[in-house]
Amino acid sequence: MVKRTTSAINFEDAATREQLLPECRLQPGDLWHDPEGRHVVGCGDATDRQFVESIFNSRRATLSLHDPPYNMVSFQRRPIAEYIDWCRRWVDLSWGMMAEDGSFYVWLGADQKNHFQPLPQFMAMMATTDFQSRSFVTLRNQRGYGTQKNWMAVRQELLYYTKGEPPFDVQYTDIPKILRGYYKDVGGERTENMQRSRSNNIRPGNVWVDTQQVFYRLEENVNGCYAQKPLKAIERVIMASSKESDIVADFFSHSGTTLLACERLRRRCVTFDIDPIYAEITIRRLEYYRQTGKTGWQMEDVFGAEACELTDRVTAEST
Numbered sequence: 170m171v172k173r174t175t176s177a178i179n180f181e182d183a184a185t186r187e188q189l190l191p192e193c194r195l196q197p198g199d200l201w202h203d204p205e206g207r208h209v210v211g212c213g214d215a216t217d218r219q220f221v222e223s224i225f226n227s228r229r230a231t232l233s234l235h236d237p238p239y240n241m242v243s244f245q246r247r248p249i250a251e252y253i254d255w256c257r258r259w260v261d262l263s264w265g266m267m268a269e270d271g272s273f274y275v276w277l278g279a280d281q282k283n284h285f286q287p288l289p290q291f292m293a294m295m296a297t298t299d300f301q302s303r304s305f306v307t308l309r310n311q312r313g314y315g316t317q318k319n320w321m322a323v324r325q326e327l328l329y330y331t332k333g334e335p336p337f338d339v340q341y342t343d344i345p346k347i348l349r350g351y352y353k354d355v356g357g358e359r360t361e362n363m364q365r366s367r368s369n370n371i372r373p374g375n376v377w378v379d380t381q382q383v384f385y386r387l388e389e390n391v392n393g394c395y396a397q398k399p400l401k402a403i404e405r406v407i408m409a410s411s412k413e414s415d416i417v418a419d420f421f422s423h424s425g426t427t428l429l430a431c432e433r434l435r436r437r438c439v440t441f442d443i444d445p446i447y448a449e450i451t452i453r454r455l456e457y458y459r460q461t462g463k464t465g466w467q468m469e470d471v472f473g474a475e476a477c478e479l480t481d482r483v484t485a486e487s488t
């Protein structure tokens with residue numbers, strides 16, 4: 170049963186976890202094979218070679234799209250050298266699970282109170298791999314923090330690398346072009362930019378201002394998944410860097426956004442999370458989409474009434 174709650178569920182809370190873990194289909198090491206034969210979801214560690222090899226089997230990804238914990242506010246915080254060593258392990262494993270020609274994207278944060286870690290260290294580490302750097306995309310969030318004594322922090326970083334020579338399909342936003350007068354001679358004729366263009370809309374370029382960050386009023390919101398990425402941004406990456414039926418990999422599934430985007434765009438997803446609760450949410454989000462056509466639960470609860478009642482009770486007790 171799905172129930173509406175006014176509170177955000179906290180899946181890190183010990184009592185909530187104790188109640189929900191028995192409802193999770195996957196335990197560490199387990200795999201869920203999509204009954205429709207398209208995707209695989211697992212519960213496992215991105216640095217565990219045996220697990221990663223088992224979930225991929227003989228499949229190889231054309232696109233790897235990873236969103237690890239940023240070593241900042243959420244999840245575990247560790248010394249930067251340790252964090253980068255950890256990243257190197259899953260980056261190497263991901264390389265091994267990719268096709269000869271593949272695209273590799275990583276979402277990352279930069280802690281402005283701590284010399285912007287881990288972004289520069291991660292970039293330096295990537296320079297020692299065989300990946301080729303391609304682009305440094307910034308998403309502009311609509312809401313930020315630190316507005317009074319600093320520049321409002323609204324950015325979200327996305328790094329793009331390649332292995333071999335993967336194709337890239339140019340994407341367009343929904344924003345119409347309004348500027349004219351960018352003249353160029355083509356075949357002896359003077360043309361302006363509107364005539365030469367393949368679309369009446371502008372391209373996103375490497376600064377994306379048109380992807381609304383996920384918040385509780387959006388249908389795609391998954392209550393309790395505070396690190397969720399916008400479906401539109403993930404779909405843009407998938408459309409640019411893969412074709413129908415290609416394998417797309419995501420080692421940090423959380424709310425299952427990459428899986429859902431693959432379902433909508435007819436790609437095949439191989440994804441997993443170390444936490445059985447997020448692995449379960451990933452599966453449920455796909456099932457819910459197939460049943461209802463909805464991209465998320467907005468403020469309704471993924472696990473039904475129990476978690477809502479628990480959350481409402483914990484919230485009431487703490488206020």
Ligand SMILES: C[S@@+](CC[C@H](N)C(=O)[O-])C[C@H]1O[C@@H](n2cnc3c(N)ncnc32)[C@H](O)[C@@H]1O
Pocket residue numbers: 213214215216236237238239244394396397398399420421422423424425426427441442443444447
């Ligand atoms: C930033 S979130 C990913 C958000 C996701 N892109 C989305 O849109 O919902 C990171 C996820 O990585 C998971 N995680 C942390 N360490 C992991 C590891 N060693 N292996 C696999 N998953 C891990 C966390 O449980 C968390 O759900």
